[in-house]
Amino acid sequence: MSKGTDLSPSHYEKAVLWIAELSSQFQFYSETFALAINILNRFLASVKAQVKYLRCIAVTCLVLAAKTNEEDEVIPSVKKLAVQSGCKCSPAEILRMERIILDKLHWDLYTATPMDFLNIVSSIKFIHCKELVDQQLMH
Amino acid sequence: MSTLDAAAIDAPGVNLAGLLLTLVLHQNEKHKVNRQEIISYRPVRFLCLIHYIVSSFCNTIEPQSYERQSYDELTTVLIWNCKKDDKDYALKQIEGTGISMSACREIALLRELKHPNVISLQKVFLSHADRKVWLLFDYAEHDLWHIIKFHRASKANKKPVQLPRGMVKSLLYQILDGIHYLHANWVLHRDLPILSLTALEKRDKKWALQHAWNTNVLDSGRPQEVEGGNDRTRSNGLKLHCGRSRYTNCSLIKYMEKHKVKPDSKAFHLLDALSVFAGCQIPYPKREFLTEEEPDDKGDKKNQQQQQGNNHTNGTGHPGNQDNSHTQGPPLKKVRVVPPTTTSGGLIMTSDYQRSNPHAAYPNPGPSTSQPQSSMGYSTTSQQPPQYSHQTHRY
Numbered sequence: 001m002s003k004g005t006d007l008s009p010s011h012y013e014k015a016v017l018w019i020a021e022l023s024s025q026f027q028f029y030s031e032t033f034a035l036a037i038n039i040l041n042r043f044l045a046s047v048k049a050q051v052k053y054l055r056c057i058a059v060t061c062l063v064l065a066a067k068t069n070e071e072d073e074v075i076p077s078v079k080k081l082a083v084q085s086g087c088k089c090s091p092a093e094i095l096r097m098e099r100i101i102l103d104k105l106h107w108d109l110y111t112a113t114p115m116d117f118l119n120i121v122s123s124i125k126f127i128h129c130k131e132l133v134d135q136q137l138m139h
Numbered sequence: 140m141s142t143l144d145a146a147a148i149d150a151p152g153v154n155l156a157g158l159l160l161t162l163v164l165h166q167n168e169k170h171k172v173n174r175q176e177i178i179s180y181r182p183v184r185f186l187c188l189i190h191y192i193v194s195s196f197c198n199t200i201e202p203q204s205y206e207r208q209s210y211d212e213l214t215t216v217l218i219w220n221c222k223k224d225d226k227d228y229a230l231k232q233i234e235g236t237g238i239s240m241s242a243c244r245e246i247a248l249l250r251e252l253k254h255p256n257v258i259s260l261q262k263v264f265l266s267h268a269d270r271k272v273w274l275l276f277d278y279a280e281h282d283l284w285h286i287i288k289f290h291r292a293s294k295a296n297k298k299p300v301q302l303p304r305g306m307v308k309s310l311l312y313q314i315l316d317g318i319h320y321l322h323a324n325w326v327l328h329r330d331l332p333i334l335s336l337t338a339l340e341k342r343d344k345k346w347a348l349q350h351a352w353n354t355n356v357l358d359s360g361r362p363q364e365v366e367g368g369n370d371r372t373r374s375n376g377l378k379l380h381c382g383r384s385r386y387t388n389c390s391l392i393k394y395m396e397k398h399k400v401k402p403d404s405k406a407f408h409l410l411d412a413l414s415v416f417a418g419c420q421i422p423y424p425k426r427e428f429l430t431e432e433e434p435d436d437k438g439d440k441k442n443q444q445q446q447q448g449n450n451h452t453n454g455t456g457h458p459g460n461q462d463n464s465h466t467q468g469p470p471l472k473k474v475r476v477v478p479p480t481t482t483s484g485g486l487i488m489t490s491d492y493q494r495s496n497p498h499a500a501y502p503n504p505g506p507s508t509s510q511p512q513s514s515m516g517y518s519t520t521s522q523q524p525p526q527y528s529h530q531t532h533r534y
Contacts, residue, residue: 067243075240098238099272102246103265109247 007044011051015040015058022062022085028070034113036065039101046104053097056089060097068109228261229276238272246274248326256317 016037023033040061043049049057059081066075076084078091087094102109249260264273293300321327 064243067238067240068247072240095238096270099265099270102238102243103263107246107250107263109243110251 006051007049007054011054012044015054018055019058019062022059025084026066026074026076026081028062028066028074031113031115032062032065032069034115035069035109035111036062038111038113039064039105039109042105043101055087056093056097057101059085059087059089060094060101063094063098064101064109231274231276232271242272252321252324252326254317254320256313257320 019036019040020033023036036058040058043057043061063078063081078094082089082091082094246260246263249258253259258276261275261277264275265271266273290300290302
Protein backbone atom coordinates (compact mmCIF):
# COMPACT_ATOMS: atom_id res chain seq x y z
CA MET A 1 0.00 0.00 0.00
CA SER A 2 2.29 2.83 1.06
CA LYS A 3 5.76 3.30 -0.25
CA GLY A 4 8.10 0.65 1.04
CA THR A 5 7.07 0.42 4.68
CA ASP A 6 6.60 -2.51 6.94
CA LEU A 7 2.88 -1.85 7.17
CA SER A 8 1.11 -5.03 6.22
CA PRO A 9 -2.51 -5.37 5.15
CA SER A 10 -3.30 -6.93 8.49
CA HIS A 11 -1.94 -3.86 10.30
CA TYR A 12 -4.13 -1.73 8.14
CA GLU A 13 -7.12 -3.92 8.78
CA LYS A 14 -6.59 -3.66 12.51
CA ALA A 15 -6.36 0.10 12.27
CA VAL A 16 -9.57 0.35 10.27
CA LEU A 17 -11.45 -1.91 12.65
CA TRP A 18 -10.12 0.04 15.58
CA ILE A 19 -11.32 3.31 14.06
CA ALA A 20 -14.72 1.71 13.50
CA GLU A 21 -14.82 0.65 17.12
CA LEU A 22 -13.88 4.09 18.38
CA SER A 23 -16.34 5.71 16.04
CA SER A 24 -19.23 3.73 17.44
CA GLN A 25 -17.92 4.18 20.97
CA PHE A 26 -18.16 7.94 20.61
CA GLN A 27 -21.39 7.60 18.61
CA PHE A 28 -20.13 9.37 15.54
CA TYR A 29 -22.00 9.36 12.26
CA SER A 30 -21.14 6.76 9.67
CA GLU A 31 -19.99 9.63 7.47
CA THR A 32 -17.36 10.46 10.05
CA PHE A 33 -16.04 6.93 9.97
CA ALA A 34 -15.92 6.96 6.19
CA LEU A 35 -14.08 10.25 6.21
CA ALA A 36 -11.61 9.01 8.80
CA ILE A 37 -10.78 6.02 6.61
CA ASN A 38 -10.48 8.32 3.63
CA ILE A 39 -8.03 10.56 5.49
CA LEU A 40 -6.09 7.56 6.72
CA ASN A 41 -5.78 6.13 3.24
CA ARG A 42 -4.68 9.35 1.66
CA PHE A 43 -2.16 9.98 4.40
CA LEU A 44 -0.69 6.50 4.22
CA ALA A 45 -0.43 6.88 0.48
CA SER A 46 1.68 9.99 0.80
CA VAL A 47 4.07 9.12 3.63
CA LYS A 48 6.16 6.25 4.83
CA ALA A 49 4.45 5.35 8.05
CA GLN A 50 5.94 3.19 10.74
CA VAL A 51 3.90 0.59 12.53
CA LYS A 52 4.50 2.12 15.93
CA TYR A 53 2.84 5.35 14.80
CA LEU A 54 -0.14 3.69 13.20
CA ARG A 55 -2.38 3.96 16.25
CA CYS A 56 -1.55 7.61 16.66
CA ILE A 57 -2.26 8.21 12.98
CA ALA A 58 -5.54 6.33 13.19
CA VAL A 59 -6.84 8.20 16.20
CA THR A 60 -5.79 11.51 14.68
CA CYS A 61 -7.64 10.70 11.48
CA LEU A 62 -10.75 10.13 13.54
CA VAL A 63 -10.23 13.43 15.36
CA LEU A 64 -9.96 15.26 12.08
CA ALA A 65 -12.99 13.56 10.61
CA ALA A 66 -14.99 14.38 13.71
CA LYS A 67 -13.92 17.99 13.54
CA THR A 68 -15.06 18.17 9.96
CA ASN A 69 -18.30 16.30 10.30
CA GLU A 70 -19.66 16.28 13.80
CA GLU A 71 -21.44 18.85 15.87
CA ASP A 72 -19.45 20.76 18.44
CA GLU A 73 -21.02 19.09 21.44
CA VAL A 74 -20.28 15.58 20.25
CA ILE A 75 -16.58 16.03 19.68
CA PRO A 76 -14.58 14.85 22.67
CA SER A 77 -11.54 16.78 23.75
CA VAL A 78 -8.25 15.44 22.55
CA LYS A 79 -7.26 14.62 26.10
CA LYS A 80 -10.41 12.61 26.69
CA LEU A 81 -9.99 10.86 23.40
CA ALA A 82 -6.39 9.98 24.11
CA VAL A 83 -7.38 8.41 27.42
CA GLN A 84 -10.58 6.67 26.38
CA SER A 85 -9.32 5.26 23.13
CA GLY A 86 -6.36 3.56 24.72
CA CYS A 87 -4.14 4.63 21.87
CA LYS A 88 -1.10 4.88 24.13
CA CYS A 89 -0.12 8.26 22.85
CA SER A 90 -0.27 11.63 24.52
CA PRO A 91 -2.54 14.54 23.54
CA ALA A 92 0.52 16.48 22.43
CA GLU A 93 1.46 13.69 20.05
CA ILE A 94 -2.05 13.68 18.60
CA LEU A 95 -1.93 17.43 18.08
CA ARG A 96 1.42 17.16 16.38
CA MET A 97 0.22 14.34 14.17
CA GLU A 98 -2.87 16.39 13.33
CA ARG A 99 -0.71 19.16 11.98
CA ILE A 100 1.40 16.75 9.98
CA ILE A 101 -1.63 15.09 8.43
CA LEU A 102 -3.27 18.41 7.57
CA ASP A 103 -0.08 19.60 5.98
CA LYS A 104 0.37 16.42 3.97
CA LEU A 105 -3.22 16.48 2.78
CA HIS A 106 -3.04 20.22 2.06
CA TRP A 107 -5.90 20.87 4.47
CA ASP A 108 -8.20 19.12 2.15
CA LEU A 109 -10.76 17.43 4.34
CA TYR A 110 -13.99 17.73 2.43
CA THR A 111 -13.99 14.84 0.07
CA ALA A 112 -16.75 12.71 -1.23
CA THR A 113 -16.84 9.41 0.60
CA PRO A 114 -18.56 6.14 -0.25
CA MET A 115 -21.08 7.09 2.39
CA ASP A 116 -22.24 10.03 0.31
CA PHE A 117 -22.65 7.70 -2.61
CA LEU A 118 -24.72 5.30 -0.56
CA ASN A 119 -26.87 8.10 0.77
CA ILE A 120 -27.61 9.40 -2.67
CA VAL A 121 -28.36 5.99 -4.11
CA SER A 122 -30.67 5.10 -1.28
CA SER A 123 -32.53 8.38 -1.41
CA ILE A 124 -32.98 8.08 -5.16
CA LYS A 125 -34.22 4.58 -4.64
CA PHE A 126 -36.62 5.73 -1.99
CA ILE A 127 -38.02 8.55 -4.09
CA HIS A 128 -38.44 6.17 -6.96
CA CYS A 129 -40.28 3.69 -4.73
CA LYS A 130 -42.49 6.43 -3.41
CA GLU A 131 -43.47 7.40 -6.92
CA LEU A 132 -44.32 3.79 -7.71
CA VAL A 133 -46.47 3.54 -4.61
CA ASP A 134 -48.21 6.78 -5.46
CA GLN A 135 -48.93 5.55 -8.96
CA GLN A 136 -50.39 2.36 -7.64
CA LEU A 137 -52.56 4.22 -5.21
CA MET A 138 -53.90 6.42 -7.96
CA HIS A 139 -54.96 3.52 -10.13
CA MET B 140 -12.52 -9.36 6.56
CA SER B 141 -11.44 -10.08 3.04
CA THR B 142 -13.08 -6.86 1.93
CA LEU B 143 -10.80 -4.96 4.25
CA ASP B 144 -7.82 -6.55 2.62
CA ALA B 145 -9.11 -5.57 -0.74
CA ALA B 146 -9.24 -1.99 0.40
CA ALA B 147 -5.81 -2.19 1.89
CA ILE B 148 -3.75 -3.57 -0.89
CA ASP B 149 -3.68 -1.04 -3.62
CA ALA B 150 -4.52 2.54 -4.35
CA PRO B 151 -5.45 3.85 -0.96
CA GLY B 152 -7.86 6.73 -1.04
CA VAL B 153 -9.48 5.80 -4.27
CA ASN B 154 -10.42 2.22 -3.76
CA LEU B 155 -14.09 2.96 -3.71
CA ALA B 156 -15.38 -0.56 -4.06
CA GLY B 157 -13.40 -1.94 -1.14
CA LEU B 158 -14.29 0.90 1.13
CA LEU B 159 -17.88 0.67 0.13
CA LEU B 160 -17.97 -2.93 1.21
CA THR B 161 -16.31 -2.14 4.52
CA LEU B 162 -18.90 0.51 5.04
CA VAL B 163 -21.78 -1.77 4.31
CA LEU B 164 -20.32 -4.19 6.81
CA HIS B 165 -19.84 -1.38 9.26
CA GLN B 166 -23.39 -0.21 8.88
CA ASN B 167 -25.00 -3.57 9.23
CA GLU B 168 -22.98 -4.83 12.12
CA LYS B 169 -22.29 -1.85 14.27
CA HIS B 170 -25.43 0.16 13.88
CA LYS B 171 -28.94 -0.98 13.58
CA VAL B 172 -29.70 1.31 10.72
CA ASN B 173 -33.20 2.64 10.72
CA ARG B 174 -34.86 3.69 7.55
CA GLN B 175 -34.72 7.36 8.27
CA GLU B 176 -30.97 7.29 8.52
CA ILE B 177 -30.60 5.73 5.14
CA ILE B 178 -32.91 8.22 3.57
CA SER B 179 -31.25 11.26 5.06
CA TYR B 180 -29.47 12.82 2.19
CA ARG B 181 -26.31 14.78 2.12
CA PRO B 182 -25.56 16.91 -0.87
CA VAL B 183 -22.87 15.83 -3.20
CA ARG B 184 -19.74 17.75 -2.55
CA PHE B 185 -19.26 18.25 -6.19
CA LEU B 186 -16.49 20.74 -5.67
CA CYS B 187 -14.38 18.21 -3.87
CA LEU B 188 -14.02 16.11 -6.92
CA ILE B 189 -12.38 18.85 -8.92
CA HIS B 190 -10.77 20.72 -6.08
CA TYR B 191 -7.30 19.41 -6.85
CA ILE B 192 -7.25 21.60 -9.90
CA VAL B 193 -8.64 24.56 -8.02
CA SER B 194 -6.40 24.36 -5.01
CA SER B 195 -3.14 23.94 -6.81
CA PHE B 196 -2.88 27.69 -7.30
CA CYS B 197 -1.70 28.08 -3.73
CA ASN B 198 1.75 26.72 -4.34
CA THR B 199 3.04 29.55 -6.43
CA ILE B 200 4.07 31.89 -3.62
CA GLU B 201 7.19 31.36 -1.61
CA PRO B 202 7.14 32.36 2.04
CA GLN B 203 10.56 33.95 1.84
CA SER B 204 9.41 36.61 -0.53
CA TYR B 205 7.29 38.35 2.05
CA GLU B 206 8.40 41.30 4.01
CA ARG B 207 6.82 42.12 7.26
CA GLN B 208 4.92 45.32 6.90
CA SER B 209 2.76 46.20 9.80
CA TYR B 210 0.83 44.85 12.68
CA ASP B 211 -2.87 45.34 12.79
CA GLU B 212 -3.85 45.11 16.41
CA LEU B 213 -7.54 45.09 15.76
CA THR B 214 -7.53 41.80 13.98
CA THR B 215 -4.22 40.32 15.14
CA VAL B 216 -3.12 40.19 11.59
CA LEU B 217 0.29 40.85 10.19
CA ILE B 218 0.39 42.63 6.91
CA TRP B 219 3.10 41.48 4.61
CA ASN B 220 4.27 42.97 1.41
CA CYS B 221 5.17 40.52 -1.28
CA LYS B 222 8.26 41.56 -3.17
CA LYS B 223 7.41 39.47 -6.14
CA ASP B 224 4.18 41.15 -7.14
CA ASP B 225 4.24 44.18 -4.81
CA LYS B 226 0.98 43.27 -3.21
CA ASP B 227 -0.04 43.36 0.41
CA TYR B 228 -1.17 40.21 2.09
CA ALA B 229 -2.67 39.65 5.49
CA LEU B 230 -1.16 36.99 7.65
CA LYS B 231 -3.41 35.64 10.33
CA GLN B 232 -2.38 33.40 13.14
CA ILE B 233 -4.56 30.65 14.48
CA GLU B 234 -4.53 30.95 18.22
CA GLY B 235 -4.04 28.16 20.65
CA THR B 236 -1.98 25.03 20.33
CA GLY B 237 -4.53 22.74 18.77
CA ILE B 238 -6.57 23.43 15.70
CA SER B 239 -10.12 24.14 16.73
CA MET B 240 -13.09 22.69 14.95
CA SER B 241 -14.10 25.97 13.40
CA ALA B 242 -10.58 26.74 12.27
CA CYS B 243 -10.27 23.30 10.76
CA ARG B 244 -13.49 23.71 8.82
CA GLU B 245 -12.68 27.25 7.87
CA ILE B 246 -9.40 26.34 6.26
CA ALA B 247 -10.72 23.22 4.58
CA LEU B 248 -13.62 25.17 3.09
CA LEU B 249 -11.62 28.22 2.13
CA ARG B 250 -9.31 26.10 0.07
CA GLU B 251 -12.25 25.26 -2.14
CA LEU B 252 -14.20 28.49 -2.28
CA LYS B 253 -13.37 31.05 -4.90
CA HIS B 254 -15.52 34.07 -5.52
CA PRO B 255 -14.89 37.80 -5.91
CA ASN B 256 -16.87 38.48 -2.75
CA VAL B 257 -15.39 35.77 -0.60
CA ILE B 258 -11.89 36.34 0.67
CA SER B 259 -9.38 33.99 -0.83
CA LEU B 260 -6.94 32.00 1.22
CA GLN B 261 -3.59 32.11 -0.50
CA LYS B 262 -1.55 29.74 1.56
CA VAL B 263 -1.28 27.98 4.88
CA PHE B 264 2.03 27.99 6.70
CA LEU B 265 2.97 25.61 9.45
CA SER B 266 5.84 26.36 11.73
CA HIS B 267 6.82 23.22 13.51
CA ALA B 268 9.14 25.00 15.90
CA ASP B 269 6.56 27.02 17.80
CA ARG B 270 3.59 24.97 16.63
CA LYS B 271 1.74 27.85 15.09
CA VAL B 272 -0.46 27.91 12.02
CA TRP B 273 -0.51 30.96 9.80
CA LEU B 274 -3.00 31.78 7.10
CA LEU B 275 -2.18 34.06 4.23
CA PHE B 276 -5.04 36.13 2.85
CA ASP B 277 -5.33 39.01 0.48
CA TYR B 278 -5.10 42.19 2.46
CA ALA B 279 -8.15 44.41 2.50
CA GLU B 280 -7.73 48.04 3.35
CA HIS B 281 -11.26 48.77 4.47
CA ASP B 282 -14.00 47.12 6.36
CA LEU B 283 -17.66 47.87 6.64
CA TRP B 284 -17.39 48.82 10.27
CA HIS B 285 -15.04 51.68 9.47
CA ILE B 286 -17.19 52.84 6.63
CA ILE B 287 -20.24 53.01 8.87
CA LYS B 288 -18.21 54.66 11.61
CA PHE B 289 -17.02 57.24 9.15
CA HIS B 290 -20.54 58.18 8.21
CA ARG B 291 -21.71 58.21 11.77
CA ALA B 292 -18.92 60.49 12.86
CA SER B 293 -19.47 62.87 10.02
CA LYS B 294 -23.14 63.02 10.88
CA ALA B 295 -22.29 63.74 14.48
CA ASN B 296 -20.13 66.62 13.32
CA LYS B 297 -23.10 68.08 11.49
CA LYS B 298 -21.39 67.61 8.17
CA PRO B 299 -23.21 64.60 6.86
CA VAL B 300 -21.65 63.00 3.85
CA GLN B 301 -24.21 62.29 1.25
CA LEU B 302 -24.60 58.61 0.77
CA PRO B 303 -25.84 57.58 -2.63
CA ARG B 304 -28.54 55.00 -2.52
CA GLY B 305 -26.78 53.12 -5.22
CA MET B 306 -23.83 52.57 -2.96
CA VAL B 307 -25.93 50.99 -0.27
CA LYS B 308 -27.46 48.82 -2.91
CA SER B 309 -24.09 47.88 -4.23
CA LEU B 310 -22.77 46.93 -0.82
CA LEU B 311 -25.83 44.87 -0.09
CA TYR B 312 -25.62 43.24 -3.48
CA GLN B 313 -22.04 42.24 -2.96
CA ILE B 314 -22.67 40.85 0.50
CA LEU B 315 -25.61 38.86 -0.74
CA ASP B 316 -23.70 37.70 -3.77
CA GLY B 317 -20.98 36.28 -1.56
CA ILE B 318 -23.48 34.63 0.74
CA HIS B 319 -25.36 33.24 -2.17
CA TYR B 320 -22.21 31.68 -3.50
CA LEU B 321 -21.64 30.02 -0.14
CA HIS B 322 -25.19 28.75 0.00
CA ALA B 323 -25.01 27.48 -3.54
CA ASN B 324 -22.06 25.39 -2.41
CA TRP B 325 -23.88 24.11 0.64
CA VAL B 326 -21.88 26.15 3.04
CA LEU B 327 -23.85 27.78 5.79
CA HIS B 328 -22.22 30.72 7.50
CA ARG B 329 -23.55 31.19 10.95
CA ASP B 330 -21.81 34.41 11.84
CA LEU B 331 -21.38 37.53 9.76
CA PRO B 332 -19.85 40.21 11.96
CA ILE B 333 -19.55 43.61 10.43
CA LEU B 334 -15.82 43.84 11.00
CA SER B 335 -15.17 40.86 8.87
CA LEU B 336 -16.83 42.43 5.90
CA THR B 337 -13.87 43.93 4.24
CA ALA B 338 -13.51 46.01 1.20
CA LEU B 339 -10.67 45.43 -1.11
CA GLU B 340 -9.31 47.71 -3.68
CA LYS B 341 -8.09 45.54 -6.45
CA ARG B 342 -5.34 46.23 -8.83
CA ASP B 343 -7.76 46.69 -11.65
CA LYS B 344 -9.56 49.24 -9.50
CA LYS B 345 -12.59 47.16 -9.10
CA TRP B 346 -13.95 47.08 -5.65
CA ALA B 347 -14.95 43.82 -4.20
CA LEU B 348 -16.56 43.62 -0.85
CA GLN B 349 -15.19 40.48 0.55
CA HIS B 350 -16.20 38.53 3.46
CA ALA B 351 -13.40 37.34 5.62
CA TRP B 352 -14.12 34.17 7.43
CA ASN B 353 -13.05 34.55 10.91
CA THR B 354 -12.85 32.42 13.93
CA ASN B 355 -10.88 34.48 16.34
CA VAL B 356 -10.24 37.60 14.36
CA LEU B 357 -12.37 39.72 16.59
CA ASP B 358 -11.07 40.49 19.99
CA SER B 359 -12.18 44.08 20.22
CA GLY B 360 -14.58 43.78 23.10
CA ARG B 361 -17.32 41.90 21.37
CA PRO B 362 -16.87 38.38 22.55
CA GLN B 363 -20.21 37.14 21.35
CA GLU B 364 -19.00 37.49 17.83
CA VAL B 365 -15.70 35.77 18.34
CA GLU B 366 -17.18 32.35 17.94
CA GLY B 367 -17.14 32.05 14.22
CA GLY B 368 -18.54 29.04 12.61
CA ASN B 369 -19.44 27.53 9.37
CA ASP B 370 -20.89 24.26 8.55
CA ARG B 371 -22.00 22.17 5.74
CA THR B 372 -25.67 21.77 5.95
CA ARG B 373 -27.06 18.51 7.03
CA SER B 374 -30.15 18.83 4.95
CA ASN B 375 -32.75 16.24 4.59
CA GLY B 376 -33.35 15.14 1.06
CA LEU B 377 -37.01 14.53 1.58
CA LYS B 378 -37.64 17.95 2.97
CA LEU B 379 -35.78 19.50 0.12
CA HIS B 380 -37.79 17.52 -2.33
CA CYS B 381 -41.15 18.36 -0.83
CA GLY B 382 -40.29 22.00 -0.39
CA ARG B 383 -39.45 22.53 -3.98
CA SER B 384 -43.03 22.73 -5.17
CA ARG B 385 -43.60 25.47 -2.64
CA TYR B 386 -40.52 27.32 -3.75
CA THR B 387 -41.64 27.60 -7.32
CA ASN B 388 -44.63 29.59 -6.25
CA CYS B 389 -42.55 32.51 -5.14
CA SER B 390 -40.46 33.17 -8.20
CA LEU B 391 -39.72 36.70 -9.24
CA ILE B 392 -42.23 36.70 -12.06
CA LYS B 393 -45.05 35.68 -9.80
CA TYR B 394 -44.03 38.28 -7.31
CA MET B 395 -44.07 40.89 -10.06
CA GLU B 396 -47.48 39.79 -11.20
CA LYS B 397 -48.87 39.87 -7.72
CA HIS B 398 -47.67 43.37 -6.95
CA LYS B 399 -48.20 44.59 -10.50
CA VAL B 400 -44.59 45.56 -11.09
CA LYS B 401 -43.84 46.16 -14.73
CA PRO B 402 -40.44 45.30 -16.12
CA ASP B 403 -40.04 48.79 -17.57
CA SER B 404 -41.11 50.61 -14.44
CA LYS B 405 -39.00 53.05 -12.52
CA ALA B 406 -38.45 50.64 -9.67
CA PHE B 407 -36.64 48.29 -11.94
CA HIS B 408 -34.43 50.91 -13.44
CA LEU B 409 -33.25 51.74 -9.96
CA LEU B 410 -31.78 48.29 -9.74
CA ASP B 411 -29.51 49.03 -12.63
CA ALA B 412 -26.91 50.96 -10.73
CA LEU B 413 -25.78 48.07 -8.66
CA SER B 414 -22.05 48.32 -8.92
CA VAL B 415 -21.44 51.94 -8.20
CA PHE B 416 -17.75 51.82 -7.57
CA ALA B 417 -16.72 50.00 -10.68
CA GLY B 418 -13.68 51.70 -12.06
CA CYS B 419 -13.29 54.10 -9.14
CA GLN B 420 -11.26 54.30 -6.01
CA ILE B 421 -12.93 53.73 -2.71
CA PRO B 422 -13.78 57.16 -1.39
CA TYR B 423 -12.90 56.42 2.20
CA PRO B 424 -9.78 57.05 4.20
CA LYS B 425 -7.80 53.92 4.61
CA ARG B 426 -6.95 52.51 7.96
CA GLU B 427 -3.77 54.13 8.94
CA PHE B 428 -0.67 52.69 10.48
CA LEU B 429 1.21 54.27 13.30
CA THR B 430 4.66 53.33 14.35
CA GLU B 431 4.91 52.11 17.87
CA GLU B 432 7.92 54.23 18.77
CA GLU B 433 6.48 57.57 17.77
CA PRO B 434 2.95 57.69 18.97
CA ASP B 435 1.10 60.90 18.26
CA ASP B 436 2.71 63.81 16.50
CA LYS B 437 3.85 61.89 13.49
CA GLY B 438 0.45 60.33 13.26
CA ASP B 439 -1.15 63.73 12.94
CA LYS B 440 1.20 64.56 10.14
CA LYS B 441 0.22 61.40 8.42
CA ASN B 442 -3.41 62.25 8.91
CA GLN B 443 -2.91 65.45 7.06
CA GLN B 444 -1.09 63.74 4.28
CA GLN B 445 -3.79 61.22 3.91
CA GLN B 446 -6.55 63.74 3.99
CA GLN B 447 -4.86 65.63 1.24
CA GLY B 448 -4.63 62.46 -0.67
CA ASN B 449 -8.30 61.88 -0.18
CA ASN B 450 -9.29 65.33 -1.27
CA HIS B 451 -7.22 64.83 -4.31
CA THR B 452 -8.67 61.52 -5.30
CA ASN B 453 -12.27 62.06 -4.57
CA GLY B 454 -12.82 64.88 -6.91
CA THR B 455 -11.09 63.40 -9.88
CA GLY B 456 -10.86 59.70 -9.40
CA HIS B 457 -7.11 59.60 -9.92
CA PRO B 458 -5.28 56.90 -8.07
CA GLY B 459 -3.23 59.35 -6.03
CA ASN B 460 -3.88 57.79 -2.68
CA GLN B 461 -1.62 54.82 -2.49
CA ASP B 462 -1.15 52.97 0.70
CA ASN B 463 0.92 54.84 3.20
CA SER B 464 2.50 51.75 4.55
CA HIS B 465 4.65 51.39 1.49
CA THR B 466 6.62 54.51 2.19
CA GLN B 467 6.96 54.65 5.95
CA GLY B 468 10.01 52.89 7.17
CA PRO B 469 9.74 51.04 10.49
CA PRO B 470 7.92 47.77 10.21
CA LEU B 471 5.94 47.66 13.42
CA LYS B 472 2.85 49.77 13.10
CA LYS B 473 -0.53 49.92 14.68
CA VAL B 474 -3.76 50.59 12.98
CA ARG B 475 -5.43 53.86 13.61
CA VAL B 476 -8.54 55.10 12.01
CA VAL B 477 -8.36 58.50 10.48
CA PRO B 478 -10.66 60.94 12.22
CA PRO B 479 -13.17 61.85 9.58
CA THR B 480 -13.92 65.41 10.59
CA THR B 481 -11.91 67.37 8.09
CA THR B 482 -12.31 65.20 5.08
CA SER B 483 -15.99 65.65 4.60
CA GLY B 484 -15.59 68.53 2.18
CA GLY B 485 -13.90 66.40 -0.38
CA LEU B 486 -16.00 63.39 0.18
CA ILE B 487 -19.34 64.16 -1.31
CA MET B 488 -19.92 61.27 -3.54
CA THR B 489 -21.27 62.31 -6.84
CA SER B 490 -23.13 60.33 -9.36
CA ASP B 491 -19.82 59.68 -11.07
CA TYR B 492 -19.59 56.59 -9.00
CA GLN B 493 -22.71 55.22 -10.46
CA ARG B 494 -22.31 53.08 -13.46
CA SER B 495 -25.14 51.77 -15.42
CA ASN B 496 -23.68 48.35 -16.03
CA PRO B 497 -24.44 46.24 -13.01
CA HIS B 498 -22.01 43.48 -13.88
CA ALA B 499 -18.86 45.48 -14.34
CA ALA B 500 -17.51 44.73 -10.90
CA TYR B 501 -17.73 41.03 -11.32
CA PRO B 502 -15.16 39.52 -13.56
CA ASN B 503 -16.54 36.06 -12.98
CA PRO B 504 -20.22 36.33 -12.50
CA GLY B 505 -21.17 32.84 -13.49
CA PRO B 506 -23.68 32.03 -16.16
CA SER B 507 -26.87 33.12 -14.54
CA THR B 508 -25.87 36.59 -13.39
CA SER B 509 -25.94 37.66 -16.98
CA GLN B 510 -29.67 37.42 -16.88
CA PRO B 511 -31.24 40.55 -15.56
CA GLN B 512 -33.76 38.65 -13.51
CA SER B 513 -31.34 36.87 -11.31
CA SER B 514 -29.37 39.97 -10.47
CA MET B 515 -32.55 41.68 -9.50
CA GLY B 516 -33.40 38.75 -7.40
CA TYR B 517 -30.66 39.73 -5.00
CA SER B 518 -32.08 43.07 -4.13
CA THR B 519 -35.51 41.69 -3.57
CA THR B 520 -34.26 38.87 -1.43
CA SER B 521 -36.38 39.80 1.51
CA GLN B 522 -39.36 38.65 -0.43
CA GLN B 523 -37.85 35.62 -1.97
CA PRO B 524 -34.96 33.80 -0.46
CA PRO B 525 -36.13 30.57 -2.10
CA GLN B 526 -34.64 31.71 -5.38
CA TYR B 527 -31.51 30.10 -4.13
CA SER B 528 -32.98 26.71 -4.62
CA HIS B 529 -33.13 27.19 -8.34
CA GLN B 530 -29.64 28.49 -8.73
CA THR B 531 -27.65 25.98 -6.83
CA HIS B 532 -24.51 24.37 -8.20
CA ARG B 533 -23.84 27.03 -10.64
CA TYR B 534 -20.34 28.12 -9.78
